[in-house]
């Protein structure tokens with residue numbers, strides 16, 4: 001298929017990043033972005049949590065906050081798409097500007113603050129999709145957040161689980177966005193135990209024939225104590241997996257002023273090394289017992305492969321697409337398949353955690 005991004009990309013860069021994103025969503029919704037199938041890569045087929053992924057490369061949360069373009073994104077070749085974060089009630093998020101590019105660094109900085117249309121609009125779209133025989137193949141996750149003004153945070157996640165457990169292939173409890181005051185404190189041992197317990201109870205109360213896996217998404221900016229607490233609580237709570245990681249509040253040396261002084265979470269290339277390190281640590285701390293999704297700075301097959309060797313069963317990306325366009329998905333898949341072949345791995349699962357052996 002023809003890659004239009006070399007033409008469209010520079011045009012999009014003439015708009016401020018949030019306007020460019022809005023135009024991209026519009027184009028995807030209107031079917032202007034052609035589907036791309038890619039090659040047949042049997043080595044990329046992955047079974048995780050009893051779910052069949054055609055390939056392990058997913059779209060990270062935050063691109064499709066309102067579940068408007070999941071099918072369009074699956075048709076670009078992603079094995080899975082994570083929509084959200086969605087909060088129970090609609091909310092506007094932080095004032096603009098709240099999304100910034102650092103082009104030379106291949107980075108993005110955001111402080112969106114969970115702007116979204118709320119749970120009902122999100123769920124209605126997933127219901128329409130469920131009933132649409134023409135929906136795209138592939139898996140769809142729902143990433144749950146909390147409203148800014150909710151005092152008892154766990155309530156919001158419970159509301160999200162109840163509504164979306166019957167509609168999503170997996171659920172994510174996101175307690176790691178840096179742009180909602182107090183959110184990341186939920187990663188502490190006691191609040192986390194309470195939150196995950198209540199979210200898992202809410203899922204059980206749905207009495208579904210098959211429970212969607214419930215994952216916890218964590219920050220890359222954690223102390224050693226935080227990390228071992230999270231691993232312990234994750235294992236004892238019965239949560240099904242972890243996503244490592246969200247954006248970072250750190251500012252690597254190469255991020256220039258005035259951007260480095262902007263509040264928010266940094267993603268893209270500068271996040272690759274720190275998030276992969278945390279991924280590796282979490283794999284070690286959980287003894288490889290919990291499937292992990294690696295996110296943070298993936299922009300090539302080699303990056304995806306490094307996350308898998310560090311312990312990820314699946315990977316996700318978002319920021320690299322801002323710079324590389326949607327053709328990146330197929331490139332990452334092809335490069336990953338070639339790297340697995342080079343190293344004698346018949347399938348992704350055989351390479352998971354290879355760096356620990």
Ligand SMILES: Cc1cc2nc3c(=O)[nH]c(=O)nc-3n(C[C@H](O)[C@H](O)[C@H](O)COP(=O)(O)O)c2cc1C
Pocket residue numbers: 060061062063065084085099108110112114143174177217245246247267268269271295296297298316317318319320
């Ligand atoms: C603009 C933007 C918005 C995001 N919004 C969310 C969100 O709503 N929920 C969430 O869990 N992660 C969100 N993320 C984080 C991404 O899902 C991902 O964890 C992070 O960006 C690292 O991956 P990347 O380097 O490939 O972008 C957002 C990231 C960006 C760049």
